[in-house]
Amino acid sequence: xxxxxxxxxxxxxxxxxxxxxxxxxxxxxxxxxxxxxxxxxxxxxxxxxxxxxxxxxxxxxxxxxxxxxxxxxxxxxxxxxxxxxxxxxxxxxxxxxxxxxxxxxxxxxxxxxxxxxxxxxxxxxxxxxxxxxxxxxxxxxxxxxxxxxxxxxxxxxxxxxxxxxxxxxxxxxxxxxxxxxxxxxxxxxxxxxxxxxxxxxxxxxxxxxxxxxx
Amino acid sequence: xxxxxxxxxxxxxxxxxxxxxxxxxxxxxxxxxxxxxxxxxxxxxxxxxxxxxxxxxxxxxxxxxxxxxxxxxxxxxxxxxxxxxxxxxxxxxxxxxxxxxxxxxxxxxxxxxxxxxxxxxxxxxxxxxxxxxxxxxxxxxxxxxxxxxxxxxxxxxxxxxxxxxxxxxxxxxxxxxxxxxxxxxxxxxxxxxxxxxxxxxxxxxxxxxxxxxxxxxxxxxxxxxxxxxxxxxxxxxxxxxxxxxxxxxxxxxxxxxxxxxxxxxxxxxxxxxxxxxxxxxxxxxxxxxxxxxxxxxxxxxxxxxxxxxxxxxxxxxxxxxxxxxxxxxxxxxxxxxxxxxxxxxxxxxxxxxxxxxxxxxxxxxxxxxxxxxxxxxxxxxxxxxxxxxxxxxxxxxxxxxxxxxxxxxxxxxxxxxxxxxxxxxxxxxxxxxxxxxxxxxxxxxxxxxxxxxxxxxxxxxxxxxxxxxxxxxxxxxxxxxxxxxxxxxxxxxxxxxx
Numbered sequence: 001x002x003x004x005x006x007x008x009x010x011x012x013x014x015x016x017x018x019x020x021x022x023x024x025x026x027x028x029x030x031x032x033x034x035x036x037x038x039x040x041x042x043x044x045x046x047x048x049x050x051x052x053x054x055x056x057x058x059x060x061x062x063x064x065x066x067x068x069x070x071x072x073x074x075x076x077x078x079x080x081x082x083x084x085x086x087x088x089x090x091x092x093x094x095x096x097x098x099x100x101x102x103x104x105x106x107x108x109x110x111x112x113x114x115x116x117x118x119x120x121x122x123x124x125x126x127x128x129x130x131x132x133x134x135x136x137x138x139x140x141x142x143x144x145x146x147x148x149x150x151x152x153x154x155x156x157x158x159x160x161x162x163x164x165x166x167x168x169x170x171x172x173x174x175x176x177x178x179x180x181x182x183x184x185x186x187x188x189x190x191x192x193x194x195x196x197x198x199x200x201x202x203x204x205x206x207x208x209x210x211x212x213x214x
Numbered sequence: 215x216x217x218x219x220x221x222x223x224x225x226x227x228x229x230x231x232x233x234x235x236x237x238x239x240x241x242x243x244x245x246x247x248x249x250x251x252x253x254x255x256x257x258x259x260x261x262x263x264x265x266x267x268x269x270x271x272x273x274x275x276x277x278x279x280x281x282x283x284x285x286x287x288x289x290x291x292x293x294x295x296x297x298x299x300x301x302x303x304x305x306x307x308x309x310x311x312x313x314x315x316x317x318x319x320x321x322x323x324x325x326x327x328x329x330x331x332x333x334x335x336x337x338x339x340x341x342x343x344x345x346x347x348x349x350x351x352x353x354x355x356x357x358x359x360x361x362x363x364x365x366x367x368x369x370x371x372x373x374x375x376x377x378x379x380x381x382x383x384x385x386x387x388x389x390x391x392x393x394x395x396x397x398x399x400x401x402x403x404x405x406x407x408x409x410x411x412x413x414x415x416x417x418x419x420x421x422x423x424x425x426x427x428x429x430x431x432x433x434x435x436x437x438x439x440x441x442x443x444x445x446x447x448x449x450x451x452x453x454x455x456x457x458x459x460x461x462x463x464x465x466x467x468x469x470x471x472x473x474x475x476x477x478x479x480x481x482x483x484x485x486x487x488x489x490x491x492x493x494x495x496x497x498x499x500x501x502x503x504x505x506x507x508x509x510x511x512x513x514x515x516x517x518x519x520x521x522x523x524x525x526x527x528x529x530x531x532x533x534x535x536x537x538x539x540x541x542x543x544x545x546x547x548x549x550x551x552x553x554x555x556x557x558x559x560x561x562x563x564x565x566x567x568x569x570x571x572x573x574x575x576x577x578x579x580x581x582x583x584x585x586x587x588x589x590x591x592x593x594x595x596x597x598x599x600x601x602x603x604x605x606x607x608x609x610x611x612x613x614x615x616x617x618x619x620x621x622x623x624x625x626x627x628x629x630x631x632x633x634x635x636x637x638x639x640x641x642x643x644x645x646x647x648x649x650x651x652x653x654x655x656x657x658x659x660x661x662x663x664x665x666x667x668x669x670x671x672x673x674x675x676x677x678x679x680x681x682x683x684x685x686x687x688x689x690x691x692x693x694x695x696x697x698x699x700x701x702x703x704x705x706x707x708x709x710x711x712x
Binding site: 115133137140146149153156157160163164167169171172174175178179181182185186189190193196197200201206209210211212214 | 358367
């Protein structure tokens with residue numbers, strides 16, 4: 001079981017690095033979808049006490065929304081907007097990748113030192129969760145295109161979800177569903193906003209939205 | 215009862231989205247708002263029983279915030295109906311740049327208003343950290359379309375900033391939830407559920423390190439939404455670009471909801487014996503917010519931004535009051551009510567000013583008392599109240615917080631507090647007085663001012679909500695009803711004051 005889990009975690013790290021290094025938006029959307037599938041698989045593997053119906057249901061709903069509906073929505077938005085690539089990010093791709101490696105090191109270092117409760121998951125899982133979150137934040141601050149920022153938000157959300165998995169935090173079904181619904185609506189609303197931004201400005205570069213300031 | 219409180223606005227909101235004809239929809243808005251207020255009144259008489267295993271219940275703090283939200287929403291709903299009638303023509307010219315734009319569909323706007331009320335209600339009745347998180351994030355999503363009511367590029371920019379800053383902030387708060395769960399896990403046993411009651415009951419056993427880290431995340435996450443500096447960047451943009459009635463709700467009700475979320479976690483740290491840690495952070499952020507707001511209020515060129523920065527200042531005061539503790543906690547609770555009512559009144563008045571002068575520039579608005587007599591008086595009265603002059607409510611609550619700071623033996627904090635209040639007073643007075651006096655610009659006198667009679671310029675719907683709010687603020691300054699005072703005391707005790 002541990003071998004499988006570790007393989008999946010390494011794959012998750014690779015998806016993060018791919019997002020940092022890729023300029024093609026559609027590829028990044030697919031990568032975020034892959035992350036969601038990986039997370040669902042991890043959630044099934046990481047459970048110490050077997051797979052219950054509740055877990056299966058949650059994994060199924062999460063995958064459907066995060067790997068199915070949301071990527072589809074974003075792909076559609078990208079097609080309508082007609083922006084295929086992140087041309088000149090605020091932080092370049094090579095620099096992003098190097099930063100990403102630094103963040104990975106930091107995440108491993110921090111996770112190794114966190115006082116883990118005795119029955120929690122491996123510190124490697126915690127490290128990967130933290131890394132995914134940080135990559136999400138990095139994408140939000142270092143990319144110009146609104147779509148990429150939305151993807152960063154999704155990656156961050158994935159990281160937080162992975163953190164929950166690492167500690168096998170069982171939130172009640174009502175809350176889990178609520179969180180999922182919120183994420184779904186958030187991306188939906190952002191998608192609509194992106195559509196309006198592109199129609200209003202003929203671009204979706206958020207750093208050029210600078211009319212409001214003091 | 216709690217279900218009714220939640221479902222009235224939610225069902226109303228969904229119905230408003232699909233209802234085609236205008237007038238039934240507007241009636242529905244008023245009806246749902248009034249029904250909500252009625253239900254909240256009933257909660258004062260009979261405290262409803264907790265539902266869903268105690269995840270949702272109305273305690274003293276929750277009832278206070280719920281009542282403020284409900285009263286504000288009722289006032290805003292009356293104003294909104296008149297506003298929507300006036301805005302119902304197909305397209306209008308942008309007040310700032312004379313660009314044509316169209317409004318958001320009215321059905322969606324009304325629906326989102328009601329859903330916004332529903333989500334805020336969810337925040338106030340939640341006694342479960344996870345559920346509260348869901349509520350706070352939902353308020354962001356329900357209010358984002360409201361900010362984008364006037365479809366033009368500035369409101370779009372404000373909406374995007376609002377969505378991104380608040381969503382990312384609140385994602386951090388979700389991580390904070392998980393940290394609390396980890397802290398509870400290390401305590402072992404039955405504290406694993408994130409209901410506030412069970413967490414407080416087992417507070418002593420929670421892992422302090424994880425709990426402290428969780429509080430930091432909550433403070434950053436919900437603090438971004440509450441508008442504490444330096445995380446307030448979305449706030450002036452959203453408040454200045456949203457329709458005034460939405461700004462009133464954002465400032466008076468939404469910021470409170472985020473504040474409530476911080477309060478809940480502060481209570482948790484207090485119960486765990488870590489109050490010194492969280493209090494110091496709250497005092498620090500409070501003072502920083504007040505200082506930043508004071509700097510930006512001086513010479514502010516846009517009067518809605520000025521009000522927005524004043525909200526940042528008052529959120530700072532609230533955070534400061536809670537951080538100081540003791541009598542200041544009581545003061546902060548009272549100030550929550552006072553600030554919400556006064557600020558909503560000011561924003562509604564600002565809406566009237568904007569409608570006539572068609573500019574948000576503080577230098578181009580002159581002779582307010584002459585052009586809009588009632589609104590002008592409301593604007594002056596609101597200004598006097600918000601800067602804390604007697605005999606209005608904010609004076610009483612700000613004085614209580616000052617007293618709390620001195621009693622707690624923190625003269626430096628008290629001095630900084632008074633100093634920023636003085637700076638804000640001077641900054642706002644310069645702007646507001648210049649707007650109120652003098653004679654209206656000649657273009658205005660020749661055009662819009664001459665062809666309409668004074669009462670047509672200020673129809674009843676546009677001034678009545680603000681007048682009622684103003685009367686409540688005035689009353690709170692001279693007389694705090696025993697029921698309210700009792701509620702405030704119980705809220706303050708729940709937050710650790712003795």
